[in-house]
Amino acid sequence: MRGMDTAREALDTLLPGLAPTLSDVPLQVLESPGGPGLDAFRKSGGPGLLVPGAYGGAGAGALRATRVSRALGALSPSLGVATAMHNFSVASLVALVASADASGLEWMLIEGIARDRLLVASAFAEGRPGAGILDSAVKARPAEGGWLVSGSKKPCSLSQSMDLITASVALTGADGTTELGVALVPTASPGITRRPFWGAPFLAGAESDEVVLTDVHVPTELMLRPQVELGTGLDTLQTIGFVWFELLVTSVYTGAVARLAESALDAGKGSATDRAAVLTQVEAAIALAENTARVVDAGPVGNDELAMVLTARYAVQELLVSAADRAAELLGGLAFATSCDIGHLLAVSRALAFHPPSRGSSAQALLDHHAGAPLRLA
Ligand SMILES: Cc1cc2nc3c(=O)[nH]c(=O)nc-3n(C[C@H](O)[C@H](O)[C@H](O)COP(=O)(O)OP(=O)(O)OC[C@H]3O[C@@H](n4cnc5c(N)ncnc54)[C@H](O)[C@@H]3O)c2cc1C
Numbered sequence: 217m218r219g220m221d222t223a224r225e226a227l228d229t230l231l232p233g234l235a236p237t238l239s240d241v242p243l244q245v246l247e248s249p250g251g252p253g254l255d256a257f258r259k260s261g262g263p264g265l266l267v268p269g270a271y272g273g274a275g276a277g278a279l280r281a282t283r284v285s286r287a288l289g290a291l292s293p294s295l296g297v298a299t300a301m302h303n304f305s306v307a308s309l310v311a312l313v314a315s316a317d318a319s320g321l322e323w324m325l326i327e328g329i330a331r332d333r334l335l336v337a338s339a340f341a342e343g344r345p346g347a348g349i350l351d352s353a354v355k356a357r358p359a360e361g362g363w364l365v366s367g368s369k370k371p372c373s374l375s376q377s378m379d380l381i382t383a384s385v386a387l388t389g390a391d392g393t394t395e396l397g398v399a400l401v402p403t404a405s406p407g408i409t410r411r412p413f414w415g416a417p418f419l420a421g422a423e424s425d426e427v428v429l430t431d432v433h434v435p436t437e438l439m440l441r442p443q444v445e446l447g448t449g450l451d452t453l454q455t456i457g458f459v460w461f462e463l464l465v466t467s468v469y470t471g472a473v474a475r476l477a478e479s480a481l482d483a484g485k486g487s488a489t490d491r492a493a494v495l496t497q498v499e500a501a502i503a504l505a506e507n508t509a510r511v512v513d514a515g516p517v518g519n520d521e522l523a524m525v526l527t528a529r530y531a532v533q534e535l536l537v538s539a540a541d542r543a544a545e546l547l548g549g550l551a552f553a554t555s556c557d558i559g560h561l562l563a564v565s566r567a568l569a570f571h572p573p574s575r576g577s578s579a580q581a582l583l584d585h586h587a588g589a590p591l592r593l594a
Pocket of ligand 1: 343
């Protein structure tokens with residue numbers, strides 16, 4: 217599949233050695249906790265993928281990051297999801313370095329991430345049904361030189377392998393008012409513990425367990441305070457972060473389904489019409505993400521690009537379910553019965569729907585944007 221050839225080329229160029237290390241490892245090993253994926257990602261320089269060359273990274277833009285994410289999703293969906301969380305945090309930090317809001321510390325952080333091959337978790341979800349990811353129940357209260365942060369984040373991918381956490385928190389001022397903050401927390405800080413959370417056998421290699429913070433001290437300079445714009449509910453940096461997140465996560469699941477689709481094409485079963493249907497659905501999903509990535513690379517990124525990437529993501533969400541169904545049917549019952557891989561990839565093909573924002577929560581916002589209003593995410 218041509219869209220997967222470009223993905224594998226990008227992976228081999230930007231993270232040399234990663235694919236050869238993992239390509240012979242059985243999928244079920246890569247998808248289990250403690251598999252070799254994250255270690256191989258570190259060794260190939262993966263943590264610095266999005267860090268600009270001036271700070272020691274590979275300096276990938278959105279198009280190349282989209283391709284690498286797709287290749288990673290095909291190699292190991294768990295590795296793809298875990299590294300999408302890392303790349304989302306790094307992309308946000310890189311955007312911050314380039315912005316007027318930078319404190320001067322951020323460039324040292326991204327340089328350290330590339331140099332020391334550090335993994336960064338993105339802790340926004342809290343396991344509360346219906347809660348938006350910017351609506352945090354994790355509290356930060358003022359303390360000497362910064363803040364004390366307490367609460368729980370789940371699921372939090374990279375919970376075992378992470379070196380740093382970016383976490384949304386509710387900053388509570390001395391006068392009782394609250395505002396959104398994003399804490400950057402080294403995982404060596406006292407007060408951080410993990411608890412089992414992820415019970416499903418699918419995507420278990422992403423280490424998406426619970427991370428508990430108990431009076432974790434975060435210095436003032438490591439507590440970012442987004443300035444939310446009236447009308448959109450997001451600030452510019454959050455918008456850029458969201459756009460990157462949607463692009464990366466959409467590409468990871470596209471890669472996972474492309475793995476199933478390539479198997480079906482190689483098996484050569486069914487009619488040419490059936491096989492071409494699988495092919496065109498996956499190539500269309502790839503093209504939707506790549507089109508948005510090119511717009512992101514051309515810049516600037518704002519509210520309209522957020523609407524564009526969400527539109528692409530929800531369209532891809534449907535294409536992937538349909539393509540995975542068709543591919544599994546073409547591969548047939550014997551293939552389904554004699555290995556876990558097909559059932560596993562079928563389950564994974566559904567999971568793009570479980571990443572924020574859910575389709576239901578942003579439906580009205582997309583309709584309002586279509587009618588001329590800014591896209592406002594709750
Ligand atoms: C593999 C994996 C790894 C993940 N890792 C991380 C991570 O590292 N960090 C992180 O922060 N998150 C992570 N997440 C995301 C996190 O799991 C989600 O935020 C969480 O799944 C939301 O689940 P929920 O059941 O609370 O969904 P809900 O938001 O409650 O949605 C459930 C249903 O309600 C509907 N709904 C919700 N709100 C509305 C609304 N306002 N209007 C209409 N309908 C609505 C939705 O459409 C959906 O159908 C991960 C997810 C997966 C699948």
